[in-house]
Amino acid sequence: MRPIVEVRPIVEAAAVSRSYGSRLAVDDIHFALRPGELTFLVGPSGAGKTTLLRLINREVRPTAGEMWVAGIAAHLLKPSRIAELRRRVGVVFQDYKLLPRLTAIENVAFALQVADLRLSDEQARERSLDALEAVGLGDRGNAFPHQLSGGQQQRVAIARAVVAQPPVLIADEPTGNLDQDTAWEIMDLFEDIAAWGTAVLVATHNVEIVTRLNRRVLTLVQGRLVRDQPAGQTGRMAWLATS
Amino acid sequence: MAGNVVTPHFLRRRVVLTVASNLVRYLFGGAARNWARNVGSTGPALVSMTVLLIMSGLVGLTGFTLHNLEEIEAGQASLLHVYLRDDADGSDLFALETRLASDPRVDSVTYVSKEEALARAQRMPGLPQLADATESNPFPASLDVHVKTIDDMAAIDALVRYESVVDPAYPTSYDRGAYQRIQVVLFGIAVAGFAFIGMLGFVAVAVTMNSIKAAIHARRDEIAIMQLVGAPRWMVRGPFVVEGAITGAVAGAAAGLITFGLAMAAVASGSGSLMQFAPGITATVAALAAAIVLLAGTGLGSGSSLLSLRRHMES
Numbered sequence: 314m315r316p317i318v319e320v321r322p323i324v325e326a327a328a329v330s331r332s333y334g335s336r337l338a339v340d341d342i343h344f345a346l347r348p349g350e351l352t353f354l355v356g357p358s359g360a361g362k363t364t365l366l367r368l369i370n371r372e373v374r375p376t377a378g379e380m381w382v383a384g385i386a387a388h389l390l391k392p393s394r395i396a397e398l399r400r401r402v403g404v405v406f407q408d409y410k411l412l413p414r415l416t417a418i419e420n421v422a423f424a425l426q427v428a429d430l431r432l433s434d435e436q437a438r439e440r441s442l443d444a445l446e447a448v449g450l451g452d453r454g455n456a457f458p459h460q461l462s463g464g465q466q467q468r469v470a471i472a473r474a475v476v477a478q479p480p481v482l483i484a485d486e487p488t489g490n491l492d493q494d495t496a497w498e499i500m501d502l503f504e505d506i507a508a509w510g511t512a513v514l515v516a517t518h519n520v521e522i523v524t525r526l527n528r529r530v531l532t533l534v535q536g537r538l539v540r541d542q543p544a545g546q547t548g549r550m551a552w553l554a555t556s
Numbered sequence: 557m558a559g560n561v562v563t564p565h566f567l568r569r570r571v572v573l574t575v576a577s578n579l580v581r582y583l584f585g586g587a588a589r590n591w592a593r594n595v596g597s598t599g600p601a602l603v604s605m606t607v608l609l610i611m612s613g614l615v616g617l618t619g620f621t622l623h624n625l626e627e628i629e630a631g632q633a634s635l636l637h638v639y640l641r642d643d644a645d646g647s648d649l650f651a652l653e654t655r656l657a658s659d660p661r662v663d664s665v666t667y668v669s670k671e672e673a674l675a676r677a678q679r680m681p682g683l684p685q686l687a688d689a690t691e692s693n694p695f696p697a698s699l700d701v702h703v704k705t706i707d708d709m710a711a712i713d714a715l716v717r718y719e720s721v722v723d724p725a726y727p728t729s730y731d732r733g734a735y736q737r738i739q740v741v742l743f744g745i746a747v748a749g750f751a752f753i754g755m756l757g758f759v760a761v762a763v764t765m766n767s768i769k770a771a772i773h774a775r776r777d778e779i780a781i782m783q784l785v786g787a788p789r790w791m792v793r794g795p796f797v798v799e800g801a802i803t804g805a806v807a808g809a810a811a812g813l814i815t816f817g818l819a820m821a822a823v824a825s826g827s828g829s830l831m832q833f834a835p836g837i838t839a840t841v842a843a844l845a846a847a848i849v850l851l852a853g854t855g856l857g858s859g860s861s862l863l864s865l866r867r868h869m870e871s
Contacts, residue, residue: 370784372784392789393789395783396783396786396787396788396789397786398786399783399784399785399786400785400786401786404784404785410777410780410781410784412777412778412781423781423785424781424785426578426582427582427782427785427786427787427791428785428786428787430574430575430578430579430582431571431574431575432574432578433570433574433577473785477785477786
């Protein structure tokens with residue numbers, strides 16, 4: 314009989330709440346993400362998905378509860394130490410957020426070098442090229458963002474998010490601006506990234522992707538985590554992913 | 557087989573060089589590029605800071621001149637002329653001179669004869685005509701008493717004023733409050749100067765802060781991305797501080813050159829007479845003032861940037 318190995322969570326939220334004035338955006342959330350797990354975060358618009366991602370990345374601080382990310386207490390973190398946490402969390406956005414005056418490879422290398430000054434240009438370029446090749450853009454490294462399609466720009470953004478090999482990757486509506494075929498390509502990348510041990514949390518409205526990939530799904534409604542559906546049981550709740 | 561991994565020195569040196577080169581590129585290279593790109597928006601800050609620094613340089617040189625004048629006046633004020641009767645008795649005079657010389661409040665006592673007083677008067681502006689107007693010598697002999705501190709002038713004056721050898725009509729040169737009046741005037745000028753510089757400084761800091769705020773706004777995407785990928789705070793903020801310092805240094809260099817030029821032009825055109833009205837102003841002093849203006853500009857620019865960053869950039 315094989316021994317059961319308990320994998321410790323890389324992200325852990327305990328009774329996390331976040332309010333904006335009198336409005337409670339996230340209310341008493343408990344969940345944990347483990348390394349190698351691809352998880353979807355679904356719910357109607359205004360349910361608190363983006364706020365939850367921002368809590369993980371410490372763009373906002375919880376008003377109550379504890380948020381642990383890669384062993385760091387994000388809820389207690391001083392502003393001067395936030396950068397340490399963010400080096401452990403890759404981020405992908407719906408609008409890509411690439412720097413327009415840098416080429417694809419420079420965008421990726423920029424993220425790598427600002428986080429680690431010890432890397433020389435050659436090292437950063439080499440690793441960035443590896444990351445671009447991994448997302449299928451090894452031949453477009455010298456293209457500027459405006460010379461790339463939406464799907465290609467999102468691939469560059471993913472390469473930038475994972476080039477420093479963070480243990481956590483969060484993505485906020487990464488396929489929101491893409492057609493369905495391209496969206497599937499992007500999701501394939503997320504599956505590959507998770508397979509290499511990164512905890513991936515994807516906030517999405519894309520019902521088809523959520524139902525067909527059959528991964529774990531966290532459902533938020535009005536700031537509360539109403540369902541935590543394990544992988545393989547996502548079919549019945551797909552309607553919640555519609556806004 | 558177990559063994560130790562040794563990091564060769566050249567590898568460590570290469571890492572240090574890489575870090576230094578990246579630092580220079582991100583902090584200074586990036587700041588210089590952005591400064592050149594945003595020179596239009598930093599124009600008002602540059603002009604107001606240059607004007608402020610020129611005014612500061614000129615006010616500083618004026619302050620230096622006034623300080624020198626005050627020292628000259630203080631030297632004059634601590635000298636008490638005790639005018640002697642023409643028929644003063646020699647032994648009484650000697651007794652008074654000895655008593656004054658032994659007084660702990662007195663630095664020195666010098667006897668000036670009528671002939672020496674006349675010769676001195678003939679060297680002073682305006683007095684030669686008076687000296688030549690009469691056939692006899694109108695200037696009295698005196699004891700020139702250097703008092704250690706100006707505060708003791710009144711006491712020494714009171715000590716000698718009614719002595720038998722002292723001229724009862726015009727006993728001493730002591731003018732109560734003359735030095736204090738000069739000090740009050742100089743203090744007033746200094747306060748006005750500082751208030752003026754303070755006001756200009758406030759305007760320059762406000763304008764520079766606004767230009768940095770505009771630069772932050774223009775590059776908000778870049779800043780957001782840097783913050784999200786885990787760039788440390790100093791790396792996000794550093795280029796803006798350097799950018800402010802460049803603005804300040806350019807303004808300081810321009811203002812320093814203008815201050816130096818104006819001071820040298822004044823020295824050249826005023827020649828001898830300038831040295832009476834602006835003592836101590838030389839090429840070295842003007843160059844020093846220009847250097848201080850340059851440093852002040854750099855400090856003002858980077859300081860204003862820091863203030864702006866604290867107010868306008870989120871963590």
